[in-house]
Amino acid sequence: MKNLQHRYFEDYNKNKPLLPGMDVSWLKDLREEAICQFKKDGFPDRSVEEWNNYSYKALTDNYFEPLSDNKVKINLKSLEEKDSHCTIRVIFFNGKIVNIEYNHLPEGVEVNTLTYFFKNNPDFLKNKISTANRYSEERLSNIIDSRPQSIVAFNTAFHHEGAVIYIKKNVKVPGYIELLHLGEYNKNIMQHMRSVVYLEEGSNCEVLENIVNDKASDLVFTSNVTDIHVCDDASLSFHRFIKGKSNQIHINNVHSLIHKNSNFFSTSIINSLGQVRAENRINLLGENASTKINMLMLGSKNTVLEGLTRVQHSKKNTRSDQKARIVLGQNGKASFQGKIRVNQNSDGTLANMSSKSLLLSDKARVNSKPELEILADDVRCSHGVTVGNLSEEQLFYLRSRGIPEVEARKLLVNAFGNTILEDLNINFADRAKKIMLGYYNDTI
Amino acid sequence: MGTALEIKDLFVEVDKKEILKGLSLNIEHGELAAIMGPNGAGKSTLASVLAGKEGYNVTKGSIKFLGKDLLKMSTEDRAAAGVFLAFQYPVEIPGVATSTFVRTALNAQKRNRGEAELDAMEFLKLAREKAKELKMSEEFFQRAVNVGFSGGEKKRAEVFQMSMLDPTLAILDETDSGLDIDALKIVAEGVNRLRDDKLSGIVITHYQRLLDYLQPDTIHILAEGRIIKTGDKSLALLLEEKGYQGIVEAN
Ligand SMILES: Nc1ncnc2c1ncn2[C@@H]1O[C@H](COP(=O)(O)OP(=O)(O)OP(=O)(O)O)[C@@H](O)[C@H]1O
Ligand SMILES: [Mg+2]
Numbered sequence: 001m002k003n004l005q006h007r008y009f010e011d012y013n014k015n016k017p018l019l020p021g022m023d024v025s026w027l028k029d030l031r032e033e034a035i036c037q038f039k040k041d042g043f044p045d046r047s048v049e050e051w052n053n054y055s056y057k058a059l060t061d062n063y064f065e066p067l068s069d070n071k072v073k074i075n076l077k078s079l080e081e082k083d084s085h086c087t088i089r090v091i092f093f094n095g096k097i098v099n100i101e102y103n104h105l106p107e108g109v110e111v112n113t114l115t116y117f118f119k120n121n122p123d124f125l126k127n128k129i130s131t132a133n134r135y136s137e138e139r140l141s142n143i144i145d146s147r148p149q150s151i152v153a154f155n156t157a158f159h160h161e162g163a164v165i166y167i168k169k170n171v172k173v174p175g176y177i178e179l180l181h182l183g184e185y186n187k188n189i190m191q192h193m194r195s196v197v198y199l200e201e202g203s204n205c206e207v208l209e210n211i212v213n214d215k216a217s218d219l220v221f222t223s224n225v226t227d228i229h230v231c232d233d234a235s236l237s238f239h240r241f242i243k244g245k246s247n248q249i250h251i252n253n254v255h256s257l258i259h260k261n262s263n264f265f266s267t268s269i270i271n272s273l274g275q276v277r278a279e280n281r282i283n284l285l286g287e288n289a290s291t292k293i294n295m296l297m298l299g300s301k302n303t304v305l306e307g308l309t310r311v312q313h314s315k316k317n318t319r320s321d322q323k324a325r326i327v328l329g330q331n332g333k334a335s336f337q338g339k340i341r342v343n344q345n346s347d348g349t350l351a352n353m354s355s356k357s358l359l360l361s362d363k364a365r366v367n368s369k370p371e372l373e374i375l376a377d378d379v380r381c382s383h384g385v386t387v388g389n390l391s392e393e394q395l396f397y398l399r400s401r402g403i404p405e406v407e408a409r410k411l412l413v414n415a416f417g418n419t420i421l422e423d424l425n426i427n428f429a430d431r432a433k434k435i436m437l438g439y440y441n442d443t444i
Numbered sequence: 445m446g447t448a449l450e451i452k453d454l455f456v457e458v459d460k461k462e463i464l465k466g467l468s469l470n471i472e473h474g475e476l477a478a479i480m481g482p483n484g485a486g487k488s489t490l491a492s493v494l495a496g497k498e499g500y501n502v503t504k505g506s507i508k509f510l511g512k513d514l515l516k517m518s519t520e521d522r523a524a525a526g527v528f529l530a531f532q533y534p535v536e537i538p539g540v541a542t543s544t545f546v547r548t549a550l551n552a553q554k555r556n557r558g559e560a561e562l563d564a565m566e567f568l569k570l571a572r573e574k575a576k577e578l579k580m581s582e583e584f585f586q587r588a589v590n591v592g593f594s595g596g597e598k599k600r601a602e603v604f605q606m607s608m609l610d611p612t613l614a615i616l617d618e619t620d621s622g623l624d625i626d627a628l629k630i631v632a633e634g635v636n637r638l639r640d641d642k643l644s645g646i647v648i649t650h651y652q653r654l655l656d657y658l659q660p661d662t663i664h665i666l667a668e669g670r671i672i673k674t675g676d677k678s679l680a681l682l683l684e685e686k687g688y689q690g691i692v693e694a695n
Contacts, residue, residue, distance in 0.1 A: 394496070397535035400495045401549035401605065402523035403558065411548065415539025415588075 004060060005042045008273040009035060011066050012157055018067055020160055021118035026126050033131055034156035041150040050148040053180060053335040053367045054304050058275060059249055064190035064221045066158055074182065076100060085427040087175035090163050093182045095191040095222075097161065108171035108203075113195055114162035124166070128196050129227055130255065131156060151251050155225045159194035163226075166196075167234075168205040174208035176237075176427045183213040183222065190221040197226060199234040199262075199291075206237040206427060211252070211275075213244040223251045228256035230264055232286060239404040239428055240278060246302060248274030260286030260315075267424060269432050270305055271298040271439050277306040284311065284318040296420040296432075298439040299332035299364075310339040313376075317348035325358040325420050327413055328364035329443040332335070335367040340374075340381060347378035357387040358416050360409075362444070410440045446643040447508075448473045449494075449613060455485075455507035456493055463489045465669035466505070467632065472611075479648045480653055480680065481666035482688045487648045488532050490666070491617045494646075495529040496522050497678035523549075524556035526612030530602035530619045532648075536590040542601065543571060543585035546608050553609065574607045580636050595622030603634045610638070615646045620654040632657030655680055667692050 001225040012035045043059055044051040082089045088102040088111050095115045117125055147433040163179045171302045179195065199205055211224065230236045244250060250272070270276045280293050297305040311320040324336040340351045357366040370383040390412050398408035414436065421432050449471040456464035463486045471477050481487050494501045494507070496519035507514040514522060539543065551561040562570065574581055578600055590598050599619050606614055616635070620628055632654060645661060663680050665673040667688060672695045673679065683691060
């Protein structure tokens with residue numbers, strides 16, 4: 001492992017001139033600081049509490065080439081047209097920008113690539129892309145540990161592209177903005193994307209980060225880190241749909257700062273045969289800030305899917321609601337770690353968490369861990385975890401009405417996942433449904 | 445006429461425990477048979493075996509339905525062939541709307557029989573009609589199957605499903621329990637409306653009141669895992685008088 005850390009450190013130094021924004025001094029400092037942190041911490045192993053469910057052996061046993069020039073070309077013609085609810089679509093292929101599509105750019109909305117902003121408006125991004133260090137979290141034990149975030153540090157050092165969404169004061173963006181990340185890789189490479197979403201006071205926006213790596217490929221390691229800032233009285237939906245094949249390690253982190261009277265809603269739908277980890281680290285920084293975090297993880301053969309949320313209640317009268325649903329077939333593995341931390345004086349906090357798993361095979365494994373750290377007095381928290389199989393009683397009831405077994409199973413699995421879909425609005429529900437149907441058809 | 449259902453010398457084990465012990469029963473086309481019997485006698489077990497529930501091990505005997513070996517058919521094929529069981533304890537299915545459930549079932553049966561499926565409009569029209577007959581509000585179409593239904597509503601929903609699926613063999617397992625007096629009448633009328641010379645029925649009940657409405661052709665007493673006595677309406681009256689114990693002892 002030490003070797004590997006060193007090798008990536010060397011890679012960083014070698015590739016430095018190719019990384020975008022190195023002429024921006026704060027960004028250069030940020031990258032340097034991050035690579036040093038990674039050199040010290042390495043990839044998190046199972047001694048790191050938040051990473052102790054399953055090993056990331058494929059990550060540490062292999063070497064992934066940075067910034068490799070992938071020869072695969074995108075076939076734009078085969079791409080589905082922009083959805084009718086989608087106002088702006090940004091298309092990345094293998095980490096490079098392909099197109100920004102829109103019929104009409106709404107006033108007060110800036111959407112462009114990270115490299116565009118580095119070149120044209122780097123000051124805007126200052127302090128909006130955070131160091132991994134800033135996410136190091138204080139535990140009850142007062143220990144501050146940076147290791148859980150070492151992949152964020154890695155991403156901070158190596159990121160080379162991403163999207164920036166900037167919504168100005170009181171602007172309500174119609175429809176939604178899609179960040180489409182397509183991947184089709186042909187060798188052991190890695191790719192790190194960094195995005196920023198910034199909503200000014202009173203604005204309103206919905207974003208879909210749509211990551212599709214569903215072509216068979218060699219083993220690849222990709223990471224997407226998104227820094228989100230929602231100013232007062234604003235509302236953001238940031239959903240992630242992640243579809244992937246077996247040879248994929250994807251780490252996806254969302255870091256959100258939510259201010260007064262604002263709302264943040266995120267739904268992650270993950271359907272992959274590879275190893276995917278989606279984190280949501282949310283800090284409710286202003287009074288009456290609220291968040292809803294939903295996750296639907298669908299896995300089967302050899303899958304390892306992990307969801308982690310950490311909601312920090314830092315002010316009075318903040319609310320959070322977390323809902324995870326996991327469906328696993330064959331020898332799939334998954335975990336959900338849901339954390340709620342209520343800081344001192346954050347009275348009037350309301351925090352709910354529920355995690356339910358449905359195992360379709362006796363070889364499937366799931367690990368669900370709720371964690372509460374409560375330092376305030378007037379707090380209402382609830383959490384529930386269940387793990388179960390399809391109910392024989394329900395199956396018999398459906399079949400006794402003439403519904404064939406496979407269809408009955410689909411109906412029940414669908415009902416289980418629907419809890420997550422029902423919270424989505426029409427902009428996203430149909431797309432989410434397609435992912436679910438694809439999964440059921442493949443798995444059940 | 446002719447025999448619709450022919451159960452011969454049926455032995456059934458559940459969890460290695462013998463529940464049915466040589467049960468025989470014949471039901472004609474268009475016949476409505478009532479089965480009465482003490483708690484734990486095996487009435488629901490018989491219903492489950494007819495519907496094809498797993499875990500019910502038939503160790504001996506045979507069941508013929510419309511000339512076919514029922515025991516060789518899958519649960520869903522039995523349903524498509526016309527077997528309908530109104531459950532003693534209807535199952536709750538969160539997340540599945542009642543209308544989705546019934547439509548999926550109806551169309552699956554039609555597909556199985558090679559008939560044309562109903563589209564959404566045709567289905568809704570039929571469902572509205574049937575719901576109205578049973579004095580049920582349409583609001584329940586959108587509710588998850590049996591979730592949050594009162595005991596009586598669940599039973600009424602079973603009869604709704606039955607009238608939608610239009611079976612040839614209906615097994616009503618204590619569909620009257622939990623119903624208030626008015627609901628019982630509505631449900632009984634619903635069942636009577638379905639009766640014709642193609643429908644055979646088995647009504648499992650503990651109470652005379654339902655039988656007064658349905659006027660079954662035959663009454664069978666199931667005790668100790670078999671039919672110990674068969675008769676007409678007067679048997680139910682004898683039962684009121686003597687109790688099961690009296691009849692068991694006399695046989
Ligand atoms: N899964 C099972 N495992 C063990 N015993 C069972 C099982 N299911 C049923 N039995 C037993 O079989 C017997 C018959 O049960 P059944 O439900 O058929 O009775 P019933 O005649 O319908 O009674 P009731 O009038 O109370 O509804 C009972 O003694 C019951 O405990
Ligand atoms: Mg019973």
